[in-house]
Amino acid sequence: MKTAVIVFHGSNCDRDAATAIEAVTGHAPAMVWHEETELPEGLDFVMVPGGFSYGDYLRSGAVAARSPIVNDLKKKAEAGVPMLGVCNGFQILTEAGLLDGTLMRNASLHFVCEKAPLLVETANTRFTRGYADRKEIVIPVAHHDGNYFADEATLDRIEGEGQVVFRYANNPNGSARDIAGVTNAAGNVLGMMPHPERAVDADHGGTDGLALFESVLGKLS
Amino acid sequence: MSEAVNPRYAEGVTEEIARDHVTADEYEIILKELGRAPNLVELGIFSVMWSEHCSYKSSRLHLSKFPTSGDKVIYGPGENAGVIDIGDGQAAIFKMESHNHPSYIEPYQGAATGVGGILRDVFTMGARPVALMNALRFGDPEHPKTRQLVAGVTAGIGGYGNCVGVPTVGGETNFDKGYNGNILVNAMAVGLADTDKIFTAAAREPEFPVLYVGAKTGRDGIHGATMASAEFGEGSEENRPTVQVGDPFTEKKLIEACLELMSEDAISSIQDMGAAGLTSSSVEMASSGGLGIELDLDHVPQREENMTAYEMMLSESQERMLIIIKPGREHVAERIFRKWDLDVATIGKTAPHGRLVLRHQGEVVCDLPLDPIGENAPKYDRPWFPAEARGSIDPRELHQPEHLGEVLASLMGSPDMASKRWIWRQYDRHVMADTAASSEDPSDAAIVRVHGTQKALAITTDCTPRYCFADPFEGGKQAVAEAWRNLTAVGADPIAITDCLNFGNPERPEIMGQFVGCVEGMAEACKALDFPVVSGNVSLYNETDGVAIPPTPAVGAVGLIPDINQRMGYGGLKEGQVLLLVGE
């Protein structure tokens, strides 16, 4: 298993992401600095972690999405490498054009941190095959800009194509159609606001996120 | 009077300007110590170093009553933060600090920069910050300003802590009309380090290079009154003193860069630039090491044009540190700080002479002996009288309410008891993936695992100002005892405390009496419980129009849970379980 976590200025869930990946695979991921121009060869999985890259200044994820490493990230996405963007990582992937839509300021205008109940909308993705369809899971959220927005036509299209993977049971941020996580059309790129890496440990945020990592990292028992 | 000194005022200084900086008595001491009149830069330096905030001139005498040592204490008060041994070669480093006045003026930025400042105190010593707490006191909920202050302070604490990626795991919030004109914003940070990688501030050797790292210096937070003086009159609006604005993004980079540099053999000593930035950091580093320091201000990274020496020395720009580096290792620091997109500049060196020498545009603009500024700063034994004793209440004499259920409901609904979810929902409590209990959980203290181990820290902040007002001594004792109980209630061994002593004007004997009473009560409880004070902060003059805040000695306490599986809480109750009442 070859995995990597990208580190931007202001990333702050990079260590958590690495810990979760290592817990599942037994191997530490490569930590790739944003100024690199290429990801390691032969990657099985890349994670774009949460945090406040570039302070969330201008728009969340905007500056990070223009980093040198993102050019190669786009190439790898096209080549079908599985990748997961969480929270700020999701914002970066939308800013980079790898996922549809954008994340706007929470409707409450407040930062929201809570353990959010989610519905697994489809178990038919490489990220969710470890869950049952419509299963309710609890994954922590912590963000200021998690209000998913896309125009109606785009929303209809991604819903129709089965790209909506997670929905909030209790919409904390005003997201269109309660959307919490979406994939690209090819299904190898997932972006989500909730933090599955904070839910792989019974002493911390519960274990409902484990199946996601086990699914994509090929570790289902 | 130092009649011998002539002229009594240096060029550009008048009696009025001098009085804006120090008291008349203090000015006499300066003349005597120097044998000449201080220039404006020097006067500015005295004013900040002799301020209550830096010199603890009203409180030092009484703070010495606290027990500060113990088996587990590695560093007590005197360093940037307290350091305790938690076994296995690991240490917990923590401190609490106030940012009361700035938060009243500009709640968001005031609270945010308070968090930034307390984080720097902790990572300066080599710790990775792992938890934040906050103790907040606001005015009456019905007061027209309260709502906006609560909203701004909460957003500011979250805005900073969430961005740097340190979980805010707990705190306390009270409302009382006594804080209508003076809210309290006390922030606490806890970090972890290896005991063999702890850094201190005292300069060790002369002729070592002094590095400035972090953000550039601007005209932030320079004392308003002095800005009105002639030299700063021109440019009026443009040069107006400004509120410090925090930049958590820069702080995050600064944390990573400092920890990276600390893992190399390069740093001799390190100090953050807190209040009174460059002045207090350079003076403290040199004087605690018994050395001197020389700086060339032309090399200070500057955000604005034409900054004067006075402005640079008094600026309170955030996210800056001063490092004394081992000679020949400057390039290591440069490489690391450039990687993190931060400023780094060699601005001077340590010196054997025990003086602070500043150069600016080729001229010596300050040449002061350090002892009088630091070690020998004024220390006052302010007059005080004990607070009027309020007799205790005999519960049997109280009227017994008819409907206890209604009483319970009204208690639960009171602002102090009501849920604080609106506040803590805005704090990221889970980042770093080691939070085992935080504000949302049924636990008397927050619990944060020591990364990669089964150990955990338990953390709490406590104070009941109402008790301190009724009886400062008992109230002080109670605050410490409550912190102790909250730690033991989650299964932790209490180790040590930090504090933030918030009071009114110490020049009033009754206020000083509250201060002394609380300190003595706390000291007594700390001694009885073997619960030393390892760091802390004093905030005086919290009053408006002669009305002081209730005495508020906030206690922040840390304990160790040897095995996280042994932690306790009060949740998960099941029908049929037996309740036991223990204690008196």
Next chain:
Amino acid sequence: MKARIHVYLKPGVLDPQGQAVSNSLNHLGFDEVTGVRQGKLIEIDLNTADAEEAQQRVSEMCDKLLANPVIENYDIELSA
């Protein structure tokens, strides 16, 4: 030269901040307020003398970074 850029949300894009400001203004008694939209004001100092070149470069900056074409439009004003 200086460029002043206004970045606005496209019509039809939800603006939670504008909405909240509008509500607050109504609450404060400003009943005449019927709608609020919030955008960004970005002022750039440029080390360029040529206005045409500046205009073209600043448009490029907007397309590449300053505005998000999914939700935002922009306009540019140059001054000496």
Next chain:
Amino acid sequence: MKARIHVYLKPGVLDPQGQAVSNSLNHLGFDEVTGVRQGKLIEIDLNTADAEEAQQRVSEMCDKLLANPVIENYDIELSA
């Protein structure tokens, strides 16, 4: 009527956003950028016909809510 309000940081107040955007533009090859300041653009629809009254009311809105007088200045443009 419509009011367009620019809210900007007072001179001397640290603007971390502007700083980050400026660095990013330089990194993207826009070397001519020497400084960036970021502010807010607020557009308000007003149900008022009288320009003088509008000007006065919008100033009040700025003082009460839209600008933070400790760190921000503002200007107002009205249009029909």
